[in-house]
Amino acid sequence: MPHSPDDFAPYAHTSLPRLLTTAHLLSGAPGDHREPTELVRRTLVRVCARWRRIPRDDVDFYVRRFLVKEYLRGSRGRARRAKAQRAVLVLLHWEGLREAEIAQLLGWSAGAVRSRARRGLAVHGDDAEHLRGLFAKAATGLVPLDVQLDAVEQRGRALRRRRRGAVAAVCALLLVPGIVFGGNRFMTGGSTDGSGGGAADVAQSPTRIVAPGERVDAVPGAQVWLTTDGKHWSTPEAPNQFLGLTDASAEDTYRNKYQDKYKDGYGSGRKVSVESGKPTVSVQPDPLNNTSYFLSGLYRGLSADPARVEVTVDDHRITGTVLTLAGSPGWGVWYARAPLSPEELKASSVDGGPTVTVYDAAGKAVARGGAAE
Template sequence: MPAPHHAPHDFAAYARAHWPRLVVTARLLTDDDGAAEELARRTLARMCARWRRVPRDDVDFHVRRCLVRMHLRGPRGRRAARRRAVLVLRFWEGLTDTEIAQVLGCSTGAVRARIRHGLHAAGAGPEQLREVYARTAGEVVPSEVPLPGIQGRGRELRRRRVAVAAAACAALLTPVALLAVGRVGAGGAQELATGGPRTAPSPVRVVTPGERVTAGPGVRVWLTADGGHWSAPVTIAGDDGDRPLDEPGVTLRVDTVKGGYLLSGLFHGLRGEPSRVEVRTGDDGDTTTAKILVLAGSPGWGVWYAGAPVPEKQMKALLDGDGDERIVTVYDASGKVAARSDREWWRA
């Protein structure tokens, strides 16, 4: 369905034009009138906070992705919510498999599987589901867009984001108590991997449950059956995530260490071991190949970490970057892209 016309650089005009449709889509996602308007308000407030950074030729994608991802962070059952989101995106929004995969940050195969399972659970075919969505949409009567409140919340979120970026660059951070420190590995974590020809030894290291590995100055990482763990002196941002390990994805966290900032995270949902994890370390396209830890018998997920800290100047360039660039890219055993980190990882 075509989106309403709006002035491309005017947030207020965009919000007024798109509010009814946002509320309808949110209603189909949440199945609750009150929750739908609240979700639409939160989505527009988040977009207002970052409006100047949103690509003008792709506004609708970023708004839609924000709406769906904010919904999926709620207390609702994650698997059922993702299936419902895929069905709404396909049979109400009219998105393709690839477009849905970009919204959810998953593979097109996962999208197709969720469509099959979702249709089976709903007990309806595509046309029936479209009719149900159309009837539901016709019954939704959105209130007037609460623009002053949305813009006020957006300004508050923008001030918070700027404060986080300034604190990150100035290293004026609050210590965070994390997990206990373990023994130091055999010096491999201090090496800076390069993005050259893949003739170097494999970056993948198989560890035993609870085996501590030094990722950077004062930062240790380890794996247990229930996930990845970090021990660090200070944490400035990140998302360890609680996504199911069988769904493709990669998280990103930043820890302050001596000499700069250490980038690390958790990858999951691969079919077998990864071939490599590439980390962008500056706005000029510089990348480094990360170290990887996997648990014996569980090759589809693990922890990655950059082999050396990112200097403050380069970290500032990453924080100030715009567009939809991804900092972390995971490649599977065949060399294809398996997952990319969320561009909005530090703006929550």
């Protein structure tokens, strides 16, 4: 649930001491107040600009992410690597985050976080307790810094207005040619059964290109985010799930975790194939309530991004939304919300359960997967 604009100032006021301490530790220069003060100010401006879109139960994730991104902004080469290593150490040994949480926050693989943490700790004699003591000593006696929250809110609101204006301008430019050249398509409609005609004759899948670790509110109650090593998603009943690109047992692990829930229905799911070059797609159903499911999956091995992803459950046919990482063609994640009860999902297992089909731009099925394959 998004925040009320009035919630920002209380949150910022409460979080300011912790943010300033973390900013000091990131900067590595406790005697210099200017750098951490400016870092916190820029972070809060960005948070304020996006405040209405940040989920209520995940504010700290986004604030930490903005803080570290601002800390790394503008650095290159060896300097950036050193700063990234310090950020991992601070998040791990001061903020108390787990390696998997840091990987999600920074959009890195868990292996990259582990490697930086290991190298950084080696500089301190491989003694985590000693490093935490150094952080605690550096944080002791810090003088509260003057971050003017009124000015932060003014700049945040101004930034939000500029972004809205830019989005409106881009949309206006895109709509004009769409009206001129796309009239016939909207007038004629198209087939929804996937037979006959090309991809232009059927509903296309909305596609969104995301940054590593960027969380997407897929449907109310469910979030999806991608890192370079696979798909992450959270639902009310099952937070922080992961399906890796190269983990052949990932689907089995997911199924075993929820075998009681799906033992009479979806329960014979296939693995994500790791055979090189073979297009594959998976499907994982997660209950949202008694009348709907969050369906999602990971496709890989495609030579190009899909034009359409269609999910079939009995007589229900649903067009999914596609998420891809910038610069990572050939794999991505799809998701959709299905108006199904647990009984309907269970009954569908007789015919193989949910089936997902990936189509290319010409309307050809290039990958198909589901519970029974």
